Amino acid sequence: xxxxxxxxxxxxxxxxAKRQVGEWTGDTKTQVEGxxxxxxxxxxxxxxxxKDAARDAGxxxxxxxEQEKGREQERARQRENEREHAHHG
Numbered sequence: 711x712x713x714x715x716x717x718x719x720x721x722x723x724x725x726x727a728k729r730q731v732g733e734w735t736g737d738t739k740t741q742v743e744g745x746x747x748x749x750x751x752x753x754x755x756x757x758x759x760x761k762d763a764a765r766d767a768g769x770x771x772x773x774x775x776e777q778e779k780g781r782e783q784e785r786a787r788q789r790e791n792e793r794e795h796a797h798h799g
Contacts, residue, residue, distance in 0.1 A: 712761040718754030721747050 729744025731737075 712758035712765075714754045714761060715758030718751045718756075718758055720751065721754060722751030725749070725751055 725744045725747030727744070728747060729741050732740030732742075732744055
């Protein structure tokens with residue numbers, strides 16, 4: 711999990727708490743600050759999700775490439791075996 715997702719969750723929760731305290735006390739400034747911190751947290755979480763998705767996609771591409779390389783090597787071995795059998799047969 712990307713660190714931005716963790717920071718975002720913390721900022722979202724802290725902002726929500728701050729906004730709630732502002733509502734209870736009637737402090738508009740605290741409410742606004744809390745809402746802004748929540749938005750920051752939600753944005754950080756999205757950034758972290760995008761980073762995680764990009765990292766996962768890159769890992770999948772690498773894994774698929776390695777698998778295809780292995781299949782091609784196996785096909786090359788099979789062709790070589792067929793040539794050897796044809797030559798000896």
